[in-house]
Amino acid sequence: MELALEHIQYDYYSPATREVKQVLTDISCTIPSGAWVSIIGQTGSGKSTLAKVMQGLLWPTVGQNTMDGKLIKPNKKGKPTISPDVGLVFQYPEHQLFETTVLKELAFGPRNRGWYKDAIVNKAQQVIDLVGLDASYLEKSPLHLSGGEKRRVAIASVLMLEPKILILDEPTAGLDPLGRQSILQNIEEWRRQGNHTVILITHQMNDVVEYAEEVIVLHKGKLQFQMNPMSLFLDKREELQSMGLDIPDTAKLLLAIEKVTGQRIQVASLKELDVMPQVLTLLKGRRYQYD
Amino acid sequence: MIENVIIGQYVARDSILHRLDPRTKLMAIAIFMLLVFFLHSYISYVIVTCLVLGCLACSKIPPSFFIKGLLPILFILSFTFVYHLFLTKGENLIFQFGYLHIYMEGIVEGCRVLLKIVLLVLMTSLLTLTTKPLDIAYGLETIMRPLKKLHVPVEQFALMLSIALRFIPTIIQELDRIIDAQRSRGVQFDHKSKVKRITNYIPVIIPLLLTSIQRAENLSLAIDARAYRDGRDRTRFKRLKFKSLDYWTLSILLLVLLSLLFLKVGGEVL
Numbered sequence: 001m002e003l004a005l006e007h008i009q010y011d012y013y014s015p016a017t018r019e020v021k022q023v024l025t026d027i028s029c030t031i032p033s034g035a036w037v038s039i040i041g042q043t044g045s046g047k048s049t050l051a052k053v054m055q056g057l058l059w060p061t062v063g064q065n066t067m068d069g070k071l072i073k074p075n076k077k078g079k080p081t082i083s084p085d086v087g088l089v090f091q092y093p094e095h096q097l098f099e100t101t102v103l104k105e106l107a108f109g110p111r112n113r114g115w116y117k118d119a120i121v122n123k124a125q126q127v128i129d130l131v132g133l134d135a136s137y138l139e140k141s142p143l144h145l146s147g148g149e150k151r152r153v154a155i156a157s158v159l160m161l162e163p164k165i166l167i168l169d170e171p172t173a174g175l176d177p178l179g180r181q182s183i184l185q186n187i188e189e190w191r192r193q194g195n196h197t198v199i200l201i202t203h204q205m206n207d208v209v210e211y212a213e214e215v216i217v218l219h220k221g222k223l224q225f226q227m228n229p230m231s232l233f234l235d236k237r238e239e240l241q242s243m244g245l246d247i248p249d250t251a252k253l254l255l256a257i258e259k260v261t262g263q264r265i266q267v268a269s270l271k272e273l274d275v276m277p278q279v280l281t282l283l284k285g286r287r288y289q290y291d
Numbered sequence: 292m293i294e295n296v297i298i299g300q301y302v303a304r305d306s307i308l309h310r311l312d313p314r315t316k317l318m319a320i321a322i323f324m325l326l327v328f329f330l331h332s333y334i335s336y337v338i339v340t341c342l343v344l345g346c347l348a349c350s351k352i353p354p355s356f357f358i359k360g361l362l363p364i365l366f367i368l369s370f371t372f373v374y375h376l377f378l379t380k381g382e383n384l385i386f387q388f389g390y391l392h393i394y395m396e397g398i399v400e401g402c403r404v405l406l407k408i409v410l411l412v413l414m415t416s417l418l419t420l421t422t423k424p425l426d427i428a429y430g431l432e433t434i435m436r437p438l439k440k441l442h443v444p445v446e447q448f449a450l451m452l453s454i455a456l457r458f459i460p461t462i463i464q465e466l467d468r469i470i471d472a473q474r475s476r477g478v479q480f481d482h483k484s485k486v487k488r489i490t491n492y493i494p495v496i497i498p499l500l501l502t503s504i505q506r507a508e509n510l511s512l513a514i515d516a517r518a519y520r521d522g523r524d525r526t527r528f529k530r531l532k533f534k535s536l537d538y539w540t541l542s543i544l545l546l547v548l549l550s551l552l553f554l555k556v557g558g559e560v561l
Contacts, residue, residue: 112476
């Protein structure tokens with residue numbers, strides 16, 4: 001499912017300072033169907049607001065969303081409608097768990113949408129596998145699980161609703177590196193299985209290059225770049241730095257080598273597995289020269 | 292939806308009343324309560340009403356805020372008025388129906404009590420509108436400090452108060468976040484059925500309680516980790532200091548109080 005934003009502007013009225021703040025300014029972008037898109041930007045650049053606008057939780061002040069060419073409209077009362085095809089995993093999603101068992105927790109969303117019980121149980125068994133847990137977890141209390149397991153249950157509770165587009169707002173914040181890798185790997189598998197779209201909001205540039213096909217850079221509520229990660233991180237380093245954004249380790253390595261040798265190594269992508277063999281062969285070649 | 296909750300209803304403006312020391316304002320409220328208690332003759336009512344209106348004008352706060360503050364007590368006001376209207380006995384009978392007697396004195400008494408309550412409410416809302424909640428807490432702590440000699444845990448009380456005030460916005464933020472999260476999982480908070488609308492808040496309240504308890508536990512650990520002990524001899528970044536403005540305000544108020552007292556006593560003697 002293709003999601004397109006047209007000239008989105010979102011104003012936020014803050015009652016404390018009694019000022020209207022423009023959080024998003026004229027954002028137009030298209031998220032292709034089945035893609036993995038990462039949104040990066042400094043804290044306060046409007047990433048989370050953009051995610052809420054994409055799901056329909058917030059209604060843009062100006063502009064409109066279309067999905068597969070269909071315009072998303074507010075409901076009869078003029079209130080925003082939440083698109084059932086878009087799932088949103090919030091920051092620290094484990095804070096929203098409240099049920100007594102994982103199964104009930106997973107059933108919460110589908111029950112709100114009026115699913116039958118059998119369908120819910122079937123789906124729960126599928127989804128719990130998808131997030132890397134097993135069926136024995138269904139009867140446990142979500143509040144007694146570890147932090148990483150809670151996070152997985154929370155992600156599963158969003159996947160229960162069979163979204164076509166999944167937006168994750170820093171899903172790996174506060175997790176250990178291995179847990180981070182395995183959660184992202186699970187999401188990648190889910191994406192490949194059903195040609196789903198994944199939108200990942202993250203501060204981890206290494207995760208961006210490992211998974212994303214496209215990167216959207218937000219700065220002060222404006223869309224600065226939408227391009228593939230390789231050309232972004234290798235060619236726009238200064239611009240990213242001026243926005244307070246780092247670049248991934250592999251890009252740093254390649255740029256450092258380019259500075260020393262004066263030549264750019266041609267790589268297929270910035271993924272570690274694509275970059276390291278190339279760098280290693282180059283290093284080996286140089287050692288022979290020094291010997 | 293939560294955005295229109297204003298904590299402690301403080302309205303930022305630049306006025307004399309905003310600049311006053313919170314202690315001055317607290318003491319002024321206490322004096323004012325006495326003042327209202329001593330209201331007697333018509334002239335005293337006029338003086339105090341003018342005083343209150345003058346203060347309201349000085350605060351530079353739009354009148355709509357005061358009207359909003361009066362709305363919740365509308366019921367109490369009308370009840371008090373009716374109570375005095377029917378139950379005050381006097382000499383000038385105006386209206387009679389069965390057991391109901393309405394005297395001129397009843398109307399006058401009703402109006403007096405009404406005016407007293409309105410003046411008190413306006414003055415106290417002026418305090419909360421012009422003073423930040425934390426400043427009020429600090430002011431209270433300083434005023435109550437002598438009570439420490441009586442082994443009243445003033446500092447602990449003040450710490451509790453300021454922590455509670457400090458975390459209201461945080462908890463509201465959290466609440467907003469959880470509501471959004473559950474909304475995106477299909478909860479309709481504007482459901483047609485009233486029962487459903489109430490039960491829909493269970494998935495909001497339970498996570499909110501959980502995170503609040505967790506936060507409280509972390510906070511108490513953080514307090515311990517910084518070796519905080521009942522706040523003895525603590526210094527403050529922001530210290531309260533009486534300025535000439537504060538002395539003037541208090542002396543004027545005391546003067547008004549004394550003159551009213553004199554009027555009342557003198558009036559009875561004469």
